[in-house]
Amino acid sequence: MNYEIRRACPKDIKRIIKLLHQVNMVHYEIRPDLFKPLTTKYDEQELESILKDDNKPVFVYDDGEVRGYAFCQLTEVRDNLLLQDCKSLYIDDICVDEQARGRHVGKALYEYVCEFARQAGCHNITLNVWEGNEAALSFYRNMGMLIQKTTMEVILR
Numbered sequence: 001m002n003y004e005i006r007r008a009c010p011k012d013i014k015r016i017i018k019l020l021h022q023v024n025m026v027h028y029e030i031r032p033d034l035f036k037p038l039t040t041k042y043d044e045q046e047l048e049s050i051l052k053d054d055n056k057p058v059f060v061y062d063d064g065e066v067r068g069y070a071f072c073q074l075t076e077v078r079d080n081l082l083l084q085d086c087k088s089l090y091i092d093d094i095c096v097d098e099q100a101r102g103r104h105v106g107k108a109l110y111e112y113v114c115e116f117a118r119q120a121g122c123h124n125i126t127l128n129v130w131e132g133n134e135a136a137l138s139f140y141r142n143m144g145m146l147i148q149k150t151t152m153e154v155i156l157r
Helices: 011-028 044-051 107-121 133-140
Strands: 004-007 058-062 066-077 086-096 126-128
Touching: 004 086, 011 044, 011 058, 011 066, 011 086, 058 107, 066 107, 086 107, 107 126
Parallel strands: 086 126
Antiparallel strands: 004 058, 058 066, 066 086
16 A cells, blocks of 8 residues: 655645544543533644644645544753753644554554654653543554553542
């Protein structure tokens, strides 16, 4: 199968919006107390701005149609009293189109992001996974990721 992974560009925005809807619905189904249905975390104008920001690269898997994306953020700690100097890449969001699952789109995106982070001089890659998103947890474990820290909550009613 011929495909390329590349930086997203403005012509990809409409397709990215459709994929953002899919991700939102996964989150809504897991946590309807926190997520609204049938919406996205970014609108077209916000995406246009993000795509111009080199510290927030967005990569797409394109085989003639965008089948997945990875939203990333480069962060750097310098001269911190507590923490070592460190450059990191945070994966804010990875999505593989529901119709393309099982075709190794996510693996290709993840490996591309890892190589990008290495080339950028990053020490590590981090991300968050919602509790209950077993498919994502399994995928990231299979990619070799380990738990770095745990966020906990109590719901007050």
